Amino acid sequence: LRQARDRLQIELDQRQRREGEIRRLNQELTLRASELAAANKELESFTYSVSHDLRAPLRHLVGFSELLRKHASSSLDEKGQKYVETIFDAGKRMGSLIDDLLTFSRIGRTESRMATVDLQGLITEAIAEVKQQTNGRDIHWEVGAFPACHGDRSLLKLVMLNLLSNAVKFSSLRKPARIEVGALEGSATSVEIYVKDNGVGFDMEYAGKLFGVFQRLHRTDEFEGTGIGLATVQRIAQRHGGSVRAEGAVDRGATFYVSLPREK
Structure with a gap:
């Protein structure tokens, strides 16, 4: 009887230690989650403030360089004109980058x-909307049927504009370009939308970089862009409880998938 009691006491002590350890770990996890949420909020606020404050001096840079192009180009030699053109183009690109960065920060x-x-x-x-910017290119569109889903319409439209614009951009060397937009069954609670193109594609080895901020797999002199569009797509999908993924091969096109909650 004494041995049984001793064993029970040992088991009780061990159980209490385990429960104490679990409580300690839960407290640490809660603290880390709070710290991470605060850090993310601070980073978003910093990103928004910096991007917003950069706009005023950038407007002056672009504005005055444009005035130089229009009114002083005749007094500049060829090299000087090239310098002004470089300043103007770089300013416009920085403006696009700031706009995309502000959009990204606003999502959170x-x-x-x-x-x-x-x-x-x-x-x-x-x-x-995307067709208006294709300048009459030879693009074959194939559009499927889509169910209703549950989400923020303006954010979901931003997702589609980003994916469709990417498909148009990276298939620009194809004649004709082919872009397919469709829906997969997904699951009982979600639907998966995809955008497929026959463009330059990408190496699957680097697929993990696609959705990072400022991550690009192609040079800017090949294809314009800021490297924020797909990061925005991922962030919006995650806010909806969904996910993103991509498949592709070099010179064989790419397909991007976004899962979204079904209509409730």
Whole structure:
């Protein structure tokens, strides 16, 4: 009887130690989560402030370089004109970068307006907007049927504009370019949208870099861009409880997938 009691006491002590350890670990986890949330909020605020404060001097840089191009180019030699052109182009690119960075930072700061979203209508609108910027290129569009989903319509439209614009950009060397937009079944609670192109593609070895901020797999002199679009797509998908993934091969096109919650 004494041995049984001693064993029970040992088991009780061990259980209490384990429960104490679990409580300690939970407290540490809660603290780390709070610290991470605070750090993310501080980083978003810093990003927004820096981007916003950069706009004023940048407007002056671009504005005065444009005035030089228009009114003083005749008094500059060829080298001077090239310098002014370089300043102007770099300023415009920096402006695009700041705009994209502000958009990215706002995603974490803006409250989502969740509702049922007609994906068919949203994607039709997004394609129409992107087509206006294709300058009459020979692009074959294949558009499937889409179910309704649950999300913030303005954010989801931004997702589609980014993915469609990427498909148009990276298929610019193809004649004709082919862009397919469709939906997969996903699961009982989610739907997966994809955008597929026959463009330059990418090496799957570097697929993990695609959705990082400022990450680019192609040089800017090959394809314009700031390297923030796909990071924005991922952030919006995650805010909806979804995910993103990509498949591709060099010179064989790419397909980007976004999973979203189904209509509730």
